[in-house]
Amino acid sequence: MAKQPFQAESKRLLDLMINSIYSNREIFLRELISNASDAIDKMYYKALTDESLTFNREDYYIRIEADKENRLLKVIDTGIGMTEEELKSNLGVIAKSGSLVFKTKNEMKDGHDIIGQFGVGFYSAFMVADKVTVLTKAFGSSQAYKWESSGADGFTIEPFEKETVGTEIILKIKENAEEESYDEYLEEYRLHSIIKKHSDFIRYPIKMEVTERRLKEGSDDEFEEYKEEQIINSMVPIWRKNKNELTDEDYVKFYQEKHYGFDKPLKHIHIKVDGTVRYHSILFIPENIPFDYYSKEYEKGLELYSNGVLIMEKCADLLPDYFSFVKGMVDSEDLSLNISREMLQQDRQLKFIAKNIQNKIKRELETFLKNDREKYELFYKTFGRQLKFGVYDHFGQDKEVLQDLLLFYSSKEEKLVTLDEYVSRMPEDQKYIYYATGESNDRIARMPQTELVADKGYEILYFTEDVDEFAIKMLRVYKEKEFKSVASGDLGIDEDSKKKTEEEEKENKELLSYMKETLSGKVKDVKISTRLKNYPVCLTADGEVSIEMEKILSAMPNNQEVKADKILEVNPDHEVFQSLKDAFEQDKEKAGLYTNLLYHQALLIEGLPIEDPIEFTNDICKVMV
Numbered sequence: 001m002a003k004q005p006f007q008a009e010s011k012r013l014l015d016l017m018i019n020s021i022y023s024n025r026e027i028f029l030r031e032l033i034s035n036a037s038d039a040i041d042k043m044y045y046k047a048l049t050d051e052s053l054t055f056n057r058e059d060y061y062i063r064i065e066a067d068k069e070n071r072l073l074k075v076i077d078t079g080i081g082m083t084e085e086e087l088k089s090n091l092g093v094i095a096k097s098g099s100l101v102f103k104t105k106n107e108m109k110d111g112h113d114i115i116g117q118f119g120v121g122f123y124s125a126f127m128v129a130d131k132v133t134v135l136t137k138a139f140g141s142s143q144a145y146k147w148e149s150s151g152a153d154g155f156t157i158e159p160f161e162k163e164t165v166g167t168e169i170i171l172k173i174k175e176n177a178e179e180e181s182y183d184e185y186l187e188e189y190r191l192h193s194i195i196k197k198h199s200d201f202i203r204y205p206i207k208m209e210v211t212e213r214r215l216k217e218g219s220d221d222e223f224e225e226y227k228e229e230q231i232i233n234s235m236v237p238i239w240r241k242n243k244n245e246l247t248d249e250d251y252v253k254f255y256q257e258k259h260y261g262f263d264k265p266l267k268h269i270h271i272k273v274d275g276t277v278r279y280h281s282i283l284f285i286p287e288n289i290p291f292d293y294y295s296k297e298y299e300k301g302l303e304l305y306s307n308g309v310l311i312m313e314k315c316a317d318l319l320p321d322y323f324s325f326v327k328g329m330v331d332s333e334d335l336s337l338n339i340s341r342e343m344l345q346q347d348r349q350l351k352f353i354a355k356n357i358q359n360k361i362k363r364e365l366e367t368f369l370k371n372d373r374e375k376y377e378l379f380y381k382t383f384g385r386q387l388k389f390g391v392y393d394h395f396g397q398d399k400e401v402l403q404d405l406l407l408f409y410s411s412k413e414e415k416l417v418t419l420d421e422y423v424s425r426m427p428e429d430q431k432y433i434y435y436a437t438g439e440s441n442d443r444i445a446r447m448p449q450t451e452l453v454a455d456k457g458y459e460i461l462y463f464t465e466d467v468d469e470f471a472i473k474m475l476r477v478y479k480e481k482e483f484k485s486v487a488s489g490d491l492g493i494d495e496d497s498k499k500k501t502e503e504e505e506k507e508n509k510e511l512l513s514y515m516k517e518t519l520s521g522k523v524k525d526v527k528i529s530t531r532l533k534n535y536p537v538c539l540t541a542d543g544e545v546s547i548e549m550e551k552i553l554s555a556m557p558n559n560q561e562v563k564a565d566k567i568l569e570v571n572p573d574h575e576v577f578q579s580l581k582d583a584f585e586q587d588k589e590k591a592g593l594y595t596n597l598l599y600h601q602a603l604l605i606e607g608l609p610i611e612d613p614i615e616f617t618n619d620i621c622k623v624m625v
């Protein structure tokens with residue numbers, strides 16, 4: 001059976017095209033400029049392959065002209081032009097892309113990659129224009145043509161007089177309707193900003209007459225306006241230049257021009273990848289934290305360009321959350337765009353780029369840490385918290401990526417150290433990586449729980465941020481060494497003193513259980529301490545939830561009443577213990593009073609609230625009288 005071709009209802013198709021594909025009307029200009037650039041690229045390619053031709057850069061440009069009075073907007077190029085046949089097939093058949101045909105026929109090299117591929121961009125002109133006229137003369141032909149259309153009704157083509165090769169697209173801009181204003185597409189400042197936003201990195205100059213102001217001749221306070229033709233676009237994107245052609249100032253200028261931040265970047269990373277997926281990227285680590293960084297309003301993401309044409313202002317998929325502070329852009333010629341160029345058709349390439357970028361940032365930060373410690377610490381003070389959240393997030397799936405970027409204050413070095421530095425200094429007999437949590441370094445240094453570990457000469461990492469212990473619990477081990485809080489039950493130190501403690505526990509069994517009873521509901525147990533030297537008591541925690549975690553969780557808005565299993569440890573070598581023993585033998589009530597006081601004292605040292613301050617102060621008075 002003979003196959004029948006599908007019939008497309010061209011009028012409806014055009015209508016759909018005009019009204020449904022693009023969400024943003026201003027992109028018509030991007031489409032027309034991209035077509036003009038493609039037309040010049042084709043000339044460039046011809047010159048590359050035909051020795052009788054030379055390509056003089058100055059002769060190739062795109063010009064935008066607005067005529068407000070007559071509501072005309074022109075996009076003029078000196079590109080390859082179109083023959084009558086090409087006009088018919090390229091601008092008469094929807095979804096026919098002459099550019100795609102050209103690209104497939106001639107393998108384009110030298111980074112000159114044609115933008116057009118779907119054969120629909122041109123028709124976006126009808127979003128803002130009632131009538132579109134195309135005047136064009138093809139390279140190598142003597143006759144020029146005029147194509148004209150008012151949209152769905154079809155088009156006409158007739159011979160026309162035009163001296164130079166190239167194309168002139170003339171849009172008759174629509175009259176303003178009730179809620180729609182089209183005047184803006186005739187305004188100089190608006191056209192300027194659309195070109196800057198979408199077409200800044202088109203490789204050929206985009207010229208336009210611009211109004212400037214100057215001092216009137218002979219006057220020192222009177223100004224006059226004058227018109228001047230200017231090139232609006234930056235053309236060569238900085239990311240396509242070689243790193244060694246660029247100075248630090250160039251990168252700072254780019255950062256500021258792009259409004260990535262009001263500060264200066266602390267560091268830039270310039271990437272060029274020429275593999276299966278090709279891309280260029282410039283990334284920045286800001287010096288200051290954006291004011292809304294830790295708020296819901298903050299949007300992470302990088303600018304995404306395809307061949308120098310902006311596709312997305314903030315592509316979130318390019319950055320993992322833990323690097324959400326990174327600013328910058330990516331430009332790739334290998335993205336599969338959807339027809340409106342507003343989205344990607346599939347994200348295989350994007351995933352590849354994102355993975356690649358993540359590795360580059362990680363490696364760059366590692367080098368930064370190694371080569372410029374002082375500056376890295378500055379960075380870490382600002383964004384270290386985000387890295388720690390990264391370790392903790394998604395059940396620790398990225399912990400290995402981030403663990404070597406972490407820094408913690410060290411009791412011995414009295415400065416920030418890496419986990420690797422800590423482990424490489426560990427004495428042979430030290431089993432664990434010790435840490436202590438608290439409000440500030442000062443306060444931790446004076447915590448009774450640190451006494452034994454510090455006495456032993458072991459280094460302790462100080463955790464002062466609420467995320468620290470959560471992140472470390474997720475990390476669990478580093479280079480096969482387990483993390484251990486100085487406040488945890490078994491510190492893995494001193495087998496001898498363990499024996500002594502066991503004896504003391506046996507000897508004071510009754511006192512300890514009396515104390516436990518007195519504090520019932522408040523602590524899980526009362527024990528003889530192995531870790532205390534100078535302090536009489538301290539609180540430690542048994543199990544996964546530490547006292548510090550209890551504090552953080554109870555400060556959260558959705559307080560879930562998670563409590564640590566607290567152990568009151570008493571120091572048998574402290575004078576107070578003797579008084580306690582005496583009281584227990586002679587006056588049980590007094591022993592109860594002492595137990596309560598010691599428990600409250602331990603709470604205070606921990607920075608935990610005292611449940612009943614009145615009872616506590618009354619107890620003190622009782623001791624005094």
Ligand SMILES: Nc1ncnc2c1ncn2[C@@H]1O[C@H](COP(=O)(O)OP(=O)(O)OP(=O)(O)O)[C@@H](O)[C@H]1O
Pocket residue numbers: 031035036039077079080081082090091096097098099100115116117118119120121122123167
């Ligand atoms: N200024 C121009 N000079 C020469 N040829 C042009 C010009 N504008 C359009 N064309 C031709 O018309 C064709 C259709 O243009 P259109 O913008 O609709 O689609 P495209 O650029 O090929 O693809 P896309 O929809 O991806 O932009 C182009 O492929 C090109 O061959």
